[in-house]
Amino acid sequence: MQAEEKMTLEQWPAAPERQTLEAKNKFLGFWFFLGGETVLFASLFATYLALKDKVPSPDHALAKDLFEIPLVFLMTMILLTSSLTSVYAMYHMKNFDFKKMQLWLGVTVLLGFAFLGCEIYEFNHYVHEYGHTFTSSAFGSAFYTLVGFHGAHVTFGLGWILALMIRNAKRGLDLYNAPKFYVASLYWHFIDVVWVFIFSVVYLMGMVG
Amino acid sequence: MENNQMNTSNPKIDLDFRRKQNAEEMRHQVISFALMILFTIIAFVAVGAGFSAWFTVPFILVLAAVQVAFQLFYFMHMNHKGHEAPMLFMFSGVFFAIVMIIAYLTIIWW
Known part of the structure; x- marks a missing residue:
């Protein structure tokens, strides 16, 4: 069973994402990376919590003036749903159904773009309505660094999944690319993990005061 | 070779079993998705309802931690x-x- 050998449904292993040595290494290395990302985001959260509402003068907008429940709720639902659609994609990957996997990855990517669009609108709104910019206050810097870093992860994830989908469109599933799809979906779930803390710590706690 | 092993000698039985197992896992993932949506709504409602911050902040942090556990153990397969x-x-x-x-x-x- 070579990694790039054409496979049939009967031959397809139960854990295609960890079948070859390369796949096992990729799996281990990627989880190590996610452990590191946890620490990285923790440092940004810690900075944000320490600098929240630290503004040079009272005319600057504070967290409770900026955030609005409906938009954040919508963004949360979009990202949570995109996490489920990427779970669907991996379900079809395990059942060796390449077309359905591509379809659900496509839905995931569309939801990701919708999320990104909301975030761009949101940042634009803060800058033009409230004068809340990256350089306006320590609060602004900490906010845009944390939330923007998450947005950058979403952007990178979209590029990654799209590249995999296009690169493998005519190749179909094999043991060489199955771990690539699997790892990309882990990354997408991790983006959602970070967002759960962003909407709780930044937005909801910001509105509580 | 360890990497080349199939689960049983009969691929057909193997396939049926695996399909069932995958469907079972999918069911768990859909349930955890529904719970995650529910927890998210509870967190937003708790903030909208305007309880004291001493109650709301720990409460939404606990909800976030539970959601993340679902995400890691079910969606990211850490329970495997x-x-x-x-x-x-x-x-x-x-x-x-x-x-x-x-x-x-x-x-x-x-």
């Missing part, structure tokens, strides 16, 4: 066998994350 190393990596990450957040908050506040 062979995830000892990922557990080690993630739990050490969480440990350092907590230490770092406590350190930043206490150093800048006090």
Whole structure:
């Protein structure tokens, strides 16, 4: 069973994402990376919590003036749903159904773009309505660094999944690319993990005061 | 070769079993998705209802932690066998994350 050998449904292993040595290494290395990302985001959260509402003068907008429940709720639902659609994609990957996997990855990517669009609108709104910019206050810097870093992860994830989908469109599933799809979906779930803390710590706690 | 092993000698039985197993896992994932949506709504409602911050903040943090556990163990398959190393990596990450957040908050506040 070579990694790039054409496979049939009967031959397809139960854990295609960890079948070859390369796949096992990729799996281990990627989880190590996610452990590191946890620490990285923790440092940004810690900075944000320490600098929240630290503004040079009272005319600057504070967290409770900026955030609005409906938009954040919508963004949360979009990202949570995109996490489920990427779970669907991996379900079809395990059942060796390449077309359905591509379809659900496509839905995931569309939801990701919708999320990104909301975030761009949101940042634009803060800058033009409230004068809340990256350089306006320590609060602004900490906010845009944390939330923007998450947005950058979403952007990178979209590029990654799209590249995999296009690169493998005519190749179909094999043991060489199955771990690539699997790892990309882990990354997408991790983006959602970070967002759960962003909407709780930044937005909801910001509105509580 | 260890990597070339099939689960049983009969691929047909193997296939049926695996399909059933995958469907079962999917069911668990859909249930955890429904619970995650529910927890999210509860968190937003708790903030909208305007309880005291001393109640709301710990409450939404607990909801976030539970949601993340669902995400990691069901969506990211950490409940499967062979995830000892990922557990080690993630739990050490969480440990350092907590230490770092406590350190930043206490150093800048006090």
